Amino acid sequence: MDKPKKSVRRKTSGVTIDEVAARAGVSPMTVSRVINQGKVRDTTRERVMDAVRELGYTPNLAASTLAAAQHTRVALIYTNPSGAYLRELLVGLLRVASNAAIQLVIDYWDTLEPAAERKAARALSGRVDGVILPPPLCESPAAVSELVKAGIPVIAIASGRLGDGISCVRIDDFHAGKEIAEHLIQHGHTRIGFICGRHDLSASARRYEGFVTALDEAGLEVESGLVQHGDYTYRSGLDAAEKLLSHPRPPTAVFASNDDMGAAVISVAHRRGLDVPRDLSVVGFDDSSAATTVWPELTTVQQPIGAMADAALELLLRSIRRKGEAPLELTDHLVPHRLVVRDSVARPPKRR
Structure with a gap:
């Protein structure tokens, strides 16, 4: 049956x-x-x-x-920052965007002049709901002004300039720079070299100000010959390290403004037959993958890029949802940093 x-x-x-x-x-x-x-x-x-x-x-x-959230399109615009920094930012954004079902649009604006940046911003504003700007574009007057004029919500990552019509997600670069400089001073270093980041970024200036304040509070002078300029690339770190270590009285420690340049300092030290940290202590900044792909691994400041990506997308979605309902509320969102101690710092060598 x-x-x-x-x-x-x-x-x-x-x-x-x-x-x-x-x-x-x-x-x-x-x-x-x-x-x-x-x-x-x-x-x-x-x-x-x-x-x-x-x-x-x-x-x-x-x-x-x-x-429905899949119809929300968010753009990440970048132009030649540190490769390690960009990779970690991308991984963080992709993870969060995937969980929230957001469409992430990635745009590359390398070598664009201000007029070209304005044109690219106008074209982009017609096809996305919001924009995330990492350094150095986070402080590009051309890009920021054009996007704000188009009424597109914008979140800047690692920028300390609130007030240009965009919100910021960042760490406290001043106190982070001061903290890692104090770490070197506590180990007995009095001649500390410094490699600056990009001159057009506020985060670079804040890190240097923290460094100077730490030395001043310890009664130490900042010697002009021990301050060199970089642009956050490994190559610029090599050039700066050569100048620092060729000084008649070279430093016993070097503070590089990011891990790529810190890794370059270690490379130059090894090439010169110096032991790190016995002959030269080195610290970096960001705690990117570059910090742990060198030997010895870098003592650095952890800039929690994943948490910053999460906060940036949350703020951006909030602005997108409220768009047109009320005046745009600008936010300066601070994410906690952390000193990460590894094997690249020791007490200075004894005078021979």
Whole structure:
């Protein structure tokens, strides 16, 4: 005897989107498009809706919310920062964007002049809902002013300049720079070299100010010959390190404004036959992957890039949702930093 057929109608909680897709002979993505009023053929839409009615399927509200979020497009614009810094920022943003079902658009603006940046910003503003600007573009007057004029919510990462119509997510670079300089002073160093970051970034200036304050409070002078300029690249770190270590009275320690330049200092020291940290102590900044791919590994300041990416996207989504409802509320969001002590610092060598 044939078994009686079971009713095709089931409890709502037991029906999945995959079952609807199988009944309609389409993919789960097509079912999602139909439910969220996406663009599909009329015959396909009818077939899917027939399956929905037959199975008694009710869309999950949380899933619908995520599907709607997929229409939110956020752009990350970058131009030649530290490779290690950019990788960690990208990983953090991609993870958060994936969890929130946001479409992340990545734009590369290297070597653009201000006029070209304005043109690119105008073109971008017509196809995204919000923009994240890491250094150095976070402080580009051309890019920032054009995006703000277009009414696009913008979040700057690692910028201390609040007031240009954009919000910021950053660490306290002044106190971080002061803290790591004090770490060297506590180990007995009195001749400390410093490699600056990009001259057009406020974060670079704040780190240097923290360094100078630490030396001043310890009764130490900042010798001009022990301060060299870099631009956050490994190559600029090599050039700066050669100048510092060629000084008639070279420093016993070097504070590099990021880990790429710190790794370069270690490379130059090794090439000159110096032992790190026995002959020369070196510290970096950011705690990027560059800090742990050299020997010895760098003592550095951890700039929690993943947490900064999370905070930036949260602030940006809040601004996007409130767009047009109220005046834009600018936020200066501080993320805690941390001193990471490794093996690149020791007491200065005894005078021979």
